[in-house]
Amino acid sequence: MREDNAEAIHAMADLIDPEEDKGAKSESWLKPHRVVLLLLAALMVALMAFNMRWDWLPLYWKEMLGGLWVTLALLVGSSILGFAMAVPLGLAQVSGPAPLAWAARGFCTVIRGTPLLLQLWLLYYGLGSLFPQIPWIRGSFIWPYLREAWPYALASLTISFAGYEGEVMRGALAGVPKGELEAGRAYGMSRFTVLRRIWLPRAIQRALPTLNGEIVLQLKATPLVATITVIDLYAVISDVRQDTYIIYEPLLFLAFIYLCLTGLLVAGFRHLENRIPTRGV
């Protein structure tokens, strides 16, 4: 009976202050059962370290660093370019003329409705087989780049990021209170100044937490570029597997690296979020 009461009180405390259990979590993270679980995990890792083959690791570290660089360059490049595309996509949907709004909405729907792998192969195999048939492209300065794989990888990652982030920006732009924009106009700001000084900064503040999640998704999408012969981290590890006939170790190592990268991204964005969005609000 008393226990039931205690439970009910706890439930009420949850209702009144939902943050309460968060505080409790940070108070005592290390509990006896966690120590046991961690020891078991350490034992497993030790068993893996001794029973598995890791002799390939020192032989390939240079290639792996190169692959990591390609992965990160694609991630950063496509995120920045994609975000630059997402802002006009969101703007067109919120306040553009009807045909532009329709085009932007259609673009986002198509990108979100088809798999990235298909888009990647469409660009690489499809466009890649069309370009050589167009004479003025063969003569232009971009032709040498079009014969490599990475521009197609960057382009399709960028387009896909823009499609997802365009929707986010649409919501964020629409969510800025109209009064703030009207206040800017009342102060005599031009439409463009209102956009630059008020609308965009407020919308980006709103979009930032979602951006975090989108960039993690983008990181997890990068290994697909290995299927069109871009040598990223995943491709290097695939090569290791083919060269050495080792099944598990390289893939487990790869999963571990991505786990670390995701953790770093999430922690970095949490740090950013705590500082930037509250500035001046």
Added chain:
Amino acid sequence: MGPLELLAFSPPGWGGVLLRALLTSLEVAAGGYLMGLLIGVGGAFGKLYGGPILRDLLEAYTTIIRAVPELVLIVLVYYAGTDLLNRLMAALGYARLDVSGMAAGIAVIGLVQGAYSTEVLRGAIKAVPSGQIETARAYGMPPFLLVRRITLPAMLPHAIPGLANLWLIATKDTALLAVVGFTELTLATRQAGGATREYMLFFCAAGLLYLMVSLVSNVVIALIERRARRGMPGFSS
């Protein structure tokens, strides 16, 4: 051959091949989604009401699965999973199992989806006001009936947007099975393109098929959502 002949249903055209591959994709997506849902229901209840050890193990499962790229997980489970299974069979003295691509694909998509549905369902269950569950308990409702009558219907409106997203992700994640050589829509499309050198035509056709799937799904989801929300205060659609 013109585009219509290339997309014809009978053998010189590739339309029939693409449609069959689409069906395979949908079967894998549906199987993986259902398996993920089962894992998700178990995982969500385990995370909310389980003991500390079960909770930590589930936390590790969802964190790892959601942090590692789907492609890496698919390759890992597809090759390592079948290899481990065969080693287990050999250790037990059975013959090698020939794991079909379909079964392996469903298992892989299901494992990935399970982590996401666990989080979606956990959030949805937490969104149900605890007073409703306590009232049912106070009326003496047994746990299973409580889940069926109160928790599940009350959490559905909160869970449906997330679950709908997961279904759309599942239909697109099946494309990743192309990388391990499982003939679903994307790989079939590439084969058709390679055989005829008409990559653009076939990839656009496949893109349209995927788009149709997600548009039709959206309509169905909207209907389900409206039904789940009937009589719910605070949900205006």
